[in-house]
Each structure stands twice: as C-alpha cells, then as structure tokens.
Amino acid sequence: MGEMRKVLVTGAAGQIGGIVRDKLGYRYELIGLDRVDCGWHRSQVADLADFEAIRPAFEGVEVVVHLGADPSPKASWESVLDNNIVGTRNVYEAARQAGAKRVVLASTNHVVGFYPLKDDPYRAIYEGRLSEVRRPFRMLDQRDMRPDSLYGVSKAFGESLGSFYHDEFGLSVICLRIGWVMTPDDPAFHPAALSLWLSHRDAAQLISKAIDAPSSAGYAIVYGMSKNELRIWDIEEGQRAIGFSPEDGAGEEWTTREGMSGFMGRVF
Amino acid sequence: MGEMRKVLVTGAAGQIGGIVRDKLGYRYELIGLDRVDCGWHRSQVADLADFEAIRPAFEGVEVVVHLGADPSPKASWESVLDNNIVGTRNVYEAARQAGAKRVVLASTNHVVGFYPLKDDPYRAIYEGRLSEVRRPFRMLDQRDMRPDSLYGVSKAFGESLGSFYHDEFGLSVICLRIGWVMTPDDPAFHPAALSLWLSHRDAAQLISKAIDAPSSAGYAIVYGMSKNELRIWDIEEGQRAIGFSPEDGAGEEWTTREGMSGFMGRVF
Numbered sequence: 001m002g003e004m005r006k007v008l009v010t011g012a013a014g015q016i017g018g019i020v021r022d023k024l025g026y027r028y029e030l031i032g033l034d035r036v037d038c039g040w041h042r043s044q045v046a047d048l049a050d051f052e053a054i055r056p057a058f059e060g061v062e063v064v065v066h067l068g069a070d071p072s073p074k075a076s077w078e079s080v081l082d083n084n085i086v087g088t089r090n091v092y093e094a095a096r097q098a099g100a101k102r103v104v105l106a107s108t109n110h111v112v113g114f115y116p117l118k119d120d121p122y123r124a125i126y127e128g129r130l131s132e133v134r135r136p137f138r139m140l141d142q143r144d145m146r147p148d149s150l151y152g153v154s155k156a157f158g159e160s161l162g163s164f165y166h167d168e169f170g171l172s173v174i175c176l177r178i179g180w181v182m183t184p185d186d187p188a189f190h191p192a193a194l195s196l197w198l199s200h201r202d203a204a205q206l207i208s209k210a211i212d213a214p215s216s217a218g219y220a221i222v223y224g225m226s227k228n229e230l231r232i233w234d235i236e237e238g239q240r241a242i243g244f245s246p247e248d249g250a251g252e253e254w255t256t257r258e259g260m261s262g263f264m265g266r267v268f
Numbered sequence: 269m270g271e272m273r274k275v276l277v278t279g280a281a282g283q284i285g286g287i288v289r290d291k292l293g294y295r296y297e298l299i300g301l302d303r304v305d306c307g308w309h310r311s312q313v314a315d316l317a318d319f320e321a322i323r324p325a326f327e328g329v330e331v332v333v334h335l336g337a338d339p340s341p342k343a344s345w346e347s348v349l350d351n352n353i354v355g356t357r358n359v360y361e362a363a364r365q366a367g368a369k370r371v372v373l374a375s376t377n378h379v380v381g382f383y384p385l386k387d388d389p390y391r392a393i394y395e396g397r398l399s400e401v402r403r404p405f406r407m408l409d410q411r412d413m414r415p416d417s418l419y420g421v422s423k424a425f426g427e428s429l430g431s432f433y434h435d436e437f438g439l440s441v442i443c444l445r446i447g448w449v450m451t452p453d454d455p456a457f458h459p460a461a462l463s464l465w466l467s468h469r470d471a472a473q474l475i476s477k478a479i480d481a482p483s484s485a486g487y488a489i490v491y492g493m494s495k496n497e498l499r500i501w502d503i504e505e506g507q508r509a510i511g512f513s514p515e516d517g518a519g520e521e522w523t524t525r526e527g528m529s530g531f532m533g534r535v536f
Contacts, residue, residue: 077357085353089345111428114435143411147432156428157421160379164415167382 004029007211008061008100010048010091011068012038016106016181016203020065023204028211033057034068048087051094058098063211066091066158067106073113073149084154092165092173102172104210105162107155107221109179109196109233112140113148116192122232128191128255130230139234142221159221166219174210174217174242177233178203179225187228187250188257195230199248202226206244213242226250272297275479276329276368278316278359279336280306284374284449284471288333291472296479301325302336316355319362326366331479334359334426335374341381341417352422360433360441370440372478373430375423375489377447377464377501380408381416384460390500396459396523398498407502410489427489434487442478442485442510445501446471447493455496455518456525463498467516470494474512481510494518 005028011017012032021030021040032040033054035047046053048068058064068091070083088105095103116122121133122140147153162173180187180196187197198206206224213220222238225231227249238244254260273296279285280300289298289308300308301322303315314321316336326332336359338351356373363371384390389401390408415421430441448455448464455465466474474492481488490506493499495517506512522528 077361081354081357086349089349093345114431118435143413145411145413145428145431146435147428148435150432153425153429153432157425160413160415160424161418161421163382163413164417164421167386167414167416 005062005211006031006060007063007065008033008057009065009067010034011066011106012040012043014067014071015183016067016178016207019181019200019203020067020207023200024208027208031057031061048090049082051090054090055094055097058094058100061095061098061100063102063104064091064095064100065104065106065207065211069106069151069154071151073110073151075149075151077150080150080154084151085157088154088158089161092161092171096165096169096171100171101215102174102211103162103165104207105155105158105173105175107159107175107177108152109177109223109225110148110152111156111159111177112144112146112233113152114146115140115144116195116232117148125195125230125232126192130191130252130255140223140232141234142237163219172215172217173219174213175221176206176210176224177221178206179223188254188260191230191255191260194250194254195225195228195232197226197228197248197250198224199226199246202246202248205247206238209242209244217242273330273479274299274328275331275333276301276325277333277335278302279334279374280308280311282335282339283451284335284446284475287449287468287471288335288475291468292476295476299325299329316358317350319358322358323362323365326362326368329363329366329368331370331372332359332363332368333372333374333475333479337374337419337422339376339419341378341419343417343419345418348418348422352419353425356422356426357429360429360439364433364437364439368439369483370442370479371430371433372475373423373426373441373443375427375443375445376420377445377491377493378416378420379424379427379445380412380414380501381420382414383408383412384463384500385416393463393498393500394460398459398520398523408491408500409502410505431487440483440485441487442481443489444474444478444492445489446474447491456522456528458528459498459523462518462522463493463496463500465494465496465516465518466492467494467514470514470516473515474506477510477512485510
C-alpha cells in the first residue's frame, strides 16, 4: 500500500465537492478549499480571487480538482471575472508554484452550449422533438467551441489557459466538460436533462479517472456525461484519454417515463 | 455615393493602426482610440480597461476594428488581464450598447503558437528544416487552439467571447488570426517570418474585407497571412468567409535570398 494521493479540491462546499468527499474520500487524502467553510476534515477558507490567500493550501499537493467557480449561466461579468477568470488563473499558478503534477478543471457543456440552443439535431434533442432527429449525426467534440454564457466563456478560458500551462510548464491539465449533475440523481424530467445527465456515480468515476490517469494523459478535454442515448457529445474520447467509462445512462425509453410525458406532449 | 462607414479603431497608435490610417483612410470615416494620442484627425484618448471612459467613442459607430492590446507574448498576467481580457470585454460591450453592427478582432497566430514550437512539420518549417517537411500536411484551421503565451490565451478568450456576443446579441464578430506584420515590410530574415508574413498591403485588404463583409458573415475566424508558400494555416477559409485574397506571398526560393543563407545554413 502506498500513500494516498494528496488532492486539493476547490469549491469543496458545492454539489460536486460533496460527491467527491462522499465517494472518493476513501481513495485520496482530500483537502477542501472554499470561500465558505466546507466542513471537511481538512479544509481551508479562502477566496480564489486572492492569490496570496490560497497559496498555502497548495503545499505538497499532487493533484488539484478545481471545481470552484460562479457556476451560473446568468452570472454577471464582474462575478465571472473575479471568480472564474482570475480565480482559475490563480489556481493554475499556485499549482505550478507548488510543484503539483496536475490540475483537473471542471469545465462545462456550456462551452458548446449554443449548439443545442440553435442548431439541429442538437436543439431537437434538447426540445424532445426526437422524431426529427436523423442519425447518425456529428457528435460535438473536443475542438468545438460555442459558449452560451459568460460562464461558458470563462470555462473556455480555463481550457485554453490550461493548454498553455501544460505546454509551457509541463503541468498536466485534464478539462472535464461536465454535463448536468443533479439532486435528486434522476434526469427524467426533461429531454435536455436526459441528454446532459452525469450521474453521481459516473461523476465520481470521471473525477477519479482524471486524478489517476498517467502523466502521459498530458492535456486533454473530456466530455463528462453518462452514457445517455440522447447524448450529443463524443464521450468516447474520455475513454481514450483517461479511461472514463460511464456505468449509467438514460435510454430513449426514459422519455415515456412518468413526469416526462406531459413535457414531451407539449413539445410535439 | 453613399456615406462612408464610420469605423472606430482601437489601438490606433500601433503599427497596424498606422496601416489602417494610411491605406484605408480614404474608404472609411475613421476614429482612432488609444490610451496615447494617436494624432488622427478624429481621435480619443482613453484606456480600454475603463469602460465608462471609452463608451462615448462608440456612439454612432458601425464597425469597430479592435487592435488595442498588450501585444507582447511576454506580457505579464496583470497586463494581459487589464488590457486584453477586460479591455476586449469592454469593447464588445460598448459596441453592443452603442448598436454597432460588427467588431473586427485582431486575434493572432499565437492562439495556435505551440504547434510550430513543438510539433512537426510546423516546427521544421519555422526552423528552416525544409527538407524534412512531407507534403501535404494538415493545415492548422479555425478549430485549432494551442496558445503559446498569456497573450495568446487572451486572444483565444477574445474569440470565444466574440462567439458568445454573436450568438447572444447578434453582433457580427470577425476574428483575424494575424500573422506577422513587420516594418520594413520584408520577411526574408527568418523562415518563421517567411511563414508568418502578412504584408502591409494584404493587412489592409484583410481588415477592409472584414469591415465590408456582408452581415451574413456573422461570426468567423480567419487566418491573416499573405499567400506564403511556407504557410501552415488554412487561409482558404478567409476567402470563403470574407473574401480575403492575399496579393503578396513569400516563395520558398526566398529562403536563398541574401540575409537568409546564413540563417538557413546554421539550422541545417
């Protein structure tokens, strides 16, 4: 038995932070960082926008899981600038200075969010007009970029800054374009949710695979959704890059589950 | 004869600003904006990081040519944050609020700059090891993203923010991944320059085509280099998107011109 990896989790007080604590606490030596008290066994309170305040938390850390952000697609520019842009730069820089091996960035489907808001077949899937969807269609991939919000723009920034930190400094950066982690863990209330769903179990696997992937993973962008039949993203790349293999997945038959029928009826 | 388009040029005091003034001043009603006095007939001094200070300059403007930035690949994070990130957001937002139709963003080859620093055949071309280059090879395209500097990251941010402003607000945004505009206007001193060269004449055409392209151009990313034989970017997309058709171009025989032989000799 070797020592457990020392993993710093920013945004530890958030929903995904809680999943990391509950499902991965046995695997890693976890340290929580948030601007509010996350209540973890080991934790620190500091604002990501304050570089000097967060630096001490990075000492001796091997991997940083960077979840901390203003996650609202309606977030203002001022909030996005401080929390997501400056905050993410501070996380990369503190990780680099501390000699960390890797940053796992919680990116988001919102970096490509205007495809399903504007273009078929993605839009038809989100709106439940499934009879209009012609298969096969091109899955959105790692090179697509069409943010639907300042939040999405800030995560695209996090990806490209991560690419720079990898090429320039050798820091491994795994960007997870996370779908929709929801509580309760059941997407059967909207076709877009059936497409975007990342189950709690798959979220834990995704983050764990991103932490544990060999250093040869280098820089990667990985879509993080469960194996949903209505998915519109290339999740196979996640298998190649870090070994992510989702165990859950919503099937198209879920569109007829109780609670969905009313919605699908309105759309058709 | 209709009225001339009213075009605001940020960073007017810079090298490319001077080319716009000298070569396009007869076509447009130009207004220069810079944090130093650019000396144009109509101009305003303000810092792009100060939103309220720059707002008045956007009144009644149809197209904004956004050249203003810290253009150094060695620029610090603090300078990039203020001048390029906050400054570019302020330009889009002021353009939107003023009802401008389009922003032409001076992006840069540095958004994909780590390809020629790291990967063959791009690197071999930049270093003059031309006998090692197997053709055809994949040209870098609009979907590639591999910034080589905080400057490059900030321009990638400008591109994705422009994509958002286009989809969300209908603002047309043309991103020009500009090569290397040099003075004197002669690239025959280094193989990388032969690859990156954008002649003054082609720079003026590029910006003019970006200003005049029909509104159907919408959002586009266009590589801005002359038709150099050693190019590594897809410049054909610029023809399709905005009608850019470079008139100049360095041929491979330029590698044997006076001044080059010493360099090529050292590299081989």
